[in-house]
Amino acid sequence: xxxxxxxxxxxxxxxxxxxxADASDAGDAAAGVTSRVRDAAFDDEIPPSVPGESKxxxxxxxxxxxxxxxxxxxxxxxxxxxxxxxxxxxxxTIRPLANAGFRVVVPDQRGYNRSEKPAEVGDYRIDELAxxxxxxxxxxxxxxxxxxxxxxxxxxxxxxxLHHADRVSELVAVNVPHPSVFEETLRRSWEQRLKSWYFxxxxxxxxxxxxxxxxxxxxxxxxxxxSSRPGTFTPDDFxxxxxxxxxxxxxxxxLNWYRAVVRERPAPDRERVEVPTLVVWGADDEFLRSAxxxxxxxxxxxxxxxxxxxxxxxxxxxxxxxxxxxVAEHADDLPPGARE
Numbered sequence: 001x002x003x004x005x006x007x008x009x010x011x012x013x014x015x016x017x018x019x020x021a022d023a024s025d026a027g028d029a030a031a032g033v034t035s036r037v038r039d040a041a042f043d044d045e046i047p048p049s050v051p052g053e054s055k056x057x058x059x060x061x062x063x064x065x066x067x068x069x070x071x072x073x074x075x076x077x078x079x080x081x082x083x084x085x086x087x088x089x090x091x092x093t094i095r096p097l098a099n100a101g102f103r104v105v106v107p108d109q110r111g112y113n114r115s116e117k118p119a120e121v122g123d124y125r126i127d128e129l130a131x132x133x134x135x136x137x138x139x140x141x142x143x144x145x146x147x148x149x150x151x152x153x154x155x156x157x158x159x160x161x162l163h164h165a166d167r168v169s170e171l172v173a174v175n176v177p178h179p180s181v182f183e184e185t186l187r188r189s190w191e192q193r194l195k196s197w198y199f200x201x202x203x204x205x206x207x208x209x210x211x212x213x214x215x216x217x218x219x220x221x222x223x224x225x226x227s228s229r230p231g232t233f234t235p236d237d238f239x240x241x242x243x244x245x246x247x248x249x250x251x252x253x254x255l256n257w258y259r260a261v262v263r264e265r266p267a268p269d270r271e272r273v274e275v276p277t278l279v280v281w282g283a284d285d286e287f288l289r290s291a292x293x294x295x296x297x298x299x300x301x302x303x304x305x306x307x308x309x310x311x312x313x314x315x316x317x318x319x320x321x322x323x324x325x326x327v328a329e330h331a332d333d334l335p336p337g338a339r340e
Contacts (some may be wrong), residue, residue, distance in 0.1 A: 082151020
C-alpha cells in the first residue's frame with residue numbers, strides 16, 4: 001500500500017513551489033548549504049519529540065530525504081541507518097546530538113522510505129551508497145563530516161572511510177565490522193554463515209517481498225522484537241516502520257542492497273582505516289559474532305572499542321543516550337572535558 005496522498009521524492013516535484021526564505025534559510029546559506037538542499041512538505045514524518053525538519057537533497061544522481069537538526073553552522077554529523085529501518089532508527093539520538101552543537105543530518109538512504117528508489121540491483125552497489133554520503137557532505141557545503149552508522153549504515157561508513165578518507169573526520173561504526181573482517185569471518189566460521197543465512201534468502205526474486213509483507217509485516221516485526229531487549233520497540237515505532245516498508249518499491253529496493261553485495265562481493269582497495277574510528281557493539285547481537293568488533297579495531301590506525309553489555313544488535317534503540325554521548329565525544333573537535 002503506497003501513501004499516494006503525500007508527495008514523495010520520486011514524484012515530479014516533491015515540494016511544490018519553494019516558500020519564502022526565512023531565518024533558517026539564511027542560516028543555512030551562511031553555513032554554505034547549496035541549492036541541492038530544499039524543503040520537503042512531509043508534515044507527519046517527524047514526531048513531535050524529535051527536533052528537526054525534512055529536506056530533500058540531490059546527491060550522486062538521486063534525491064534523498066533527510067532530517068536535519070541543530071545549529072546550521074555546527075560541525076556536520078551524518079547518521080546512517082541500517083536494515084530494515086530508515087532515518088527514524090536514530091530518532092532518539094537527534095536531540096542530544098543537536099543540543100551538543102552538531103549539525104545533524106539523518107538521511108533515508110537510497111531505496112528507503114521517502115528517498116528515491118532506483119530500479120536496478122546494480123544501483124545499490126556499495127560504491128554508490130558511499131558516494132551518496134560524500135554527495136551529502138558536498139550538498140551541505142562542507143569538506144568533511146563525522147559519520148556514524150548502524151548495521152548497513154556502518155557498512156557504508158566503513159566503505160566511505162576506506163575510499164574517501166579525506167571526507168570523513170571521524171567514524172562511529174555500530175554493530176557491523178570492517179568489511180574485510182566480515183568477509184574473513186564468513187569464510188572460516190560456519191557459525192557466522194548460519195547467522196547470515198538471510199543474505200542468500202534475499203537473493204530469490206520476489207519471494208522475500210511477498211513473505212515479508214504477509215500479515216501486515218508480521219515476520220519483520222516479530223524478528224525485531226525477538227532480537228531486541230523487551231520493550232525496545234513500541235507500537236508507534238512499528239506503525240512508522242510499516243508505513244516506510246509499504247511505500248511503493250521500498251522493500252524491493254531495501255533488499256537490493258543485499259542482492260548487490262552478494263553479486264559483486266566487493267573488496268576494499270585498502271585494509272587500514274586512517275580515520276579516527278569508534279566501534280560500538282551491543283554484546284548480545286544474535287546476527288554477528290562479537291569477536292569481529294575487536295578485530296575491526298585492529299584494522300584502524302586510531303581505533304577504540306565500546307562494548308555495550310546487556311545490549312543487542314539494536315543498541316542504538318536500547319541505549320540511545322549512551323550512544324549519543326559516545327558519538328558526541330568521539331566527534332568533538334575539543335579534547336575531553338574542554339567543554340565543561
